[in-house]
Amino acid sequence: MMKYTIPKNGTTIELSIKLLFNESDKMLKLNIPTALCSTKYLGKTAFGVNELKTDGSEMVAQDWVALTDDKNAISCINFGNYGSDSENSSINITLIRSSAYCAHSIGDRNIIPKNRYVERMDQGENDFNFIINATSADDLLDMLDYESVIKHQKPYALSYFPTPAGEKIKPLIYIDNKIIQMTAFKKSDNNDYIMRIYNPSRKKQSSVIESQIFNIKQEILLAQFEFKTFILKKNSMVECDLFGKYI
Numbered sequence: 638m639m640k641y642t643i644p645k646n647g648t649t650i651e652l653s654i655k656l657l658f659n660e661s662d663k664m665l666k667l668n669i670p671t672a673l674c675s676t677k678y679l680g681k682t683a684f685g686v687n688e689l690k691t692d693g694s695e696m697v698a699q700d701w702v703a704l705t706d707d708k709n710a711i712s713c714i715n716f717g718n719y720g721s722d723s724e725n726s727s728i729n730i731t732l733i734r735s736s737a738y739c740a741h742s743i744g745d746r747n748i749i750p751k752n753r754y755v756e757r758m759d760q761g762e763n764d765f766n767f768i769i770n771a772t773s774a775d776d777l778l779d780m781l782d783y784e785s786v787i788k789h790q791k792p793y794a795l796s797y798f799p800t801p802a803g804e805k806i807k808p809l810i811y812i813d814n815k816i817i818q819m820t821a822f823k824k825s826d827n828n829d830y831i832m833r834i835y836n837p838s839r840k841k842q843s844s845v846i847e848s849q850i851f852n853i854k855q856e857i858l859l860a861q862f863e864f865k866t867f868i869l870k871k872n873s874m875v876e877c878d879l880f881g882k883y884i
Contacts, residue, residue: 648772654765658733661757665733669713669769671726673706678723681782684820684835685862693724695731700785703778704728710777714768714785730767733759782837783815807849814844817859825868825881832874835864846874 642651658665678689680698689696696702697719703712704723713728720731735757737749749755768788770777810819810832821833830851836842836859847854853874859865868877877883 649768649770652767652769654732654767656732656763656765657761658735658763659760661735661760662737663733663735664731666722667730667732667765667767669711669728669730671704671711671728671771673704673709673711673726676704676706676723676726678728679703679705679778680721681785684864686837686839689723691723693722695720695722700789701781702728702730703781705774705778707774709771710774711769711771712777712781714770714781714788716766716789718765718767732765733763735759779816779838779840782818786818809848809850811847812844813847814842816842817844820864821866829881830869831866831877831881832869833864833866834859836860836862838862 638655640653676691678691680687680689680696680702681700699719701712701714702721703710718730722729737755737757740749816838818835820835823831825831839861841860843856843858845856851869852872855874866877866879868875
């Protein structure tokens with residue numbers, strides 16, 4: 638069963654799939670065809686984006702993949718389906734691979750008994766969810782990682798009924814550019830605080846970092862896919878290395 642959720646406004650389509658699969662030694666993919674030409678296939682990796690092959694080879698990427706001709710683009714945010722391929726201007730997301738466990742082939746030798754039940758991967762009922770978007774490359778690719786982060790943070794219900802009394806809590810950190818991400822915030826060994834800021838886009842980005850708690854307001858500039866680490870203390874925000882040492 639496939640369920641499409643189409644918005645009243647915007648270009649984002651949500652796709653939910655409920656699949657009952659009992660075949661053996663089969664791979665099943667979700668095919669997303671496009672009309673793009675001369676495409677690049679992109680996939681998220683840690684603190685960056687990889688350009689993936691477009692010859693049908695199985696590729697691995699985190700959270701999202703995108704196909705672009707540099708003018709237009711189509712993206713697919715996934716929730717655990719990290720395998721995919723691209724061929725003939727299409728995105729093919731790997732859903733099912735029903736091979737046997739610990740059964741790598743050895744020539745033509747038969748290592749799986751044929752006269753009994755053998756448990757296999759991915760058989761049975763499976764649920765998949767994807768978020769598909771298509772628009773101009775500049776608009777989509779710059780905001781794709783931000784949209785992916787938001788979609789991966791599922792809302793949850795909290796049985797709590799606050800009153801309007803009391804003092805409103807101040808935000809810890811405010812970043813005025815939605816593209817820029819705070820990927821880490823932790824206490825250092827000397828009781829200062831470490832903050833890591835990351836630019837997941839293909840363009841230079843600037844942002845103002847503000848905190849009333851630390852009494853800081855500072856503009857930073859990040860190159861494409863660059864991250865910087867800072868030491869925070871009262872009235873001070875100073876860049877440091879990955880180990881929290883001043884540069």
